[in-house]
Amino acid sequence: MTTKTPTASAASSKQMKNSKFHKLFLQELKDIYWAEKQLVKALPKMKDASTSLKLSKAIGSHLEETEEHVNRLEKVFRLLDERAQAKKCEAMEGLLAEATTIVEDTKSDTMVRDAGIIIACQKVEHYEIASYGSLVELAKKMEHTECARVLAQTLEEEKKTDKKLTKLAESEINEKALQE
Ligand SMILES: [Fe+2]
Structure with missing residues (x-):
């Protein structure tokens, strides 16, 4: 008697770790880990460049x-018994290069620059929302419940930041930029 197809309960963590889906999950975690670490370096520059x-x-x-997002990702790697490893994220590199260009192309102490910084930050947030949204779903699917919970915490903070930036642009910065 041979049984080739493992039952759901037989999908042990070892088998799961070798699955292509799990490898995809890990690749995506490494991508966002790199992205978050770069962001820790880039955000102080955007903060210093802003006027409001x-x-x-x-x-x-x-x-x-x-x-804290970096710390949480390290926790997720630990939970999965994997080494926290960053893999260069081309998308985040591009988004941060755009942010630098916006600052270079606008004058300091202007709301136009602030409006540009908000656009750059929101592009970053949207990339992160897409990444974490997918990671949460993958973690749930593979029954990494604790990982899913930790990743969902970050997802919520990214969404809140995005909303905060929208409010800031709409309530004052864009209007002031229009007057300049
Ligand atoms: Fe983040």
């Missing part, structure tokens, strides 16, 4: 959250 105190504060508090 509210924007500067928003970026500052997101920097603190981002440091």
Whole structure:
């Protein structure tokens, strides 16, 4: 008697670890781990380049959250019994290069620059929301319940930051930029 197809309960963690789906999950974790670490380096520059105190504060508090996002990813790697390894994320590299260009192409102490910084930050947030949203679903599917919970915490913070930035742009910065 041979049984080739493992039952759901037979999908042991060892088999799961070797599955292509699990490898995809790990690749994506390494990608966002690199992205978050780069962001920790880039956010202080965006904070310093911004003029509005509210924007500067928003970026500052997101920097603190981002440091925690790095810690959480390290926790996820530990939970999976994997080494925390960063894999270069071309998308984040590009988004951060765009952010630098926006700062270079706008004058300091202007709301136009702040409006540009918000656009750059929101592009980053949307990339992260897409990444974490997918990671949470993959973790759930593979029954990595604790990993899913930890990743969902970060997902919520990215969404909140995105909303905060939208509010800031719509309530004052874009209007002031229009007057310049
Ligand atoms: Fe993040």
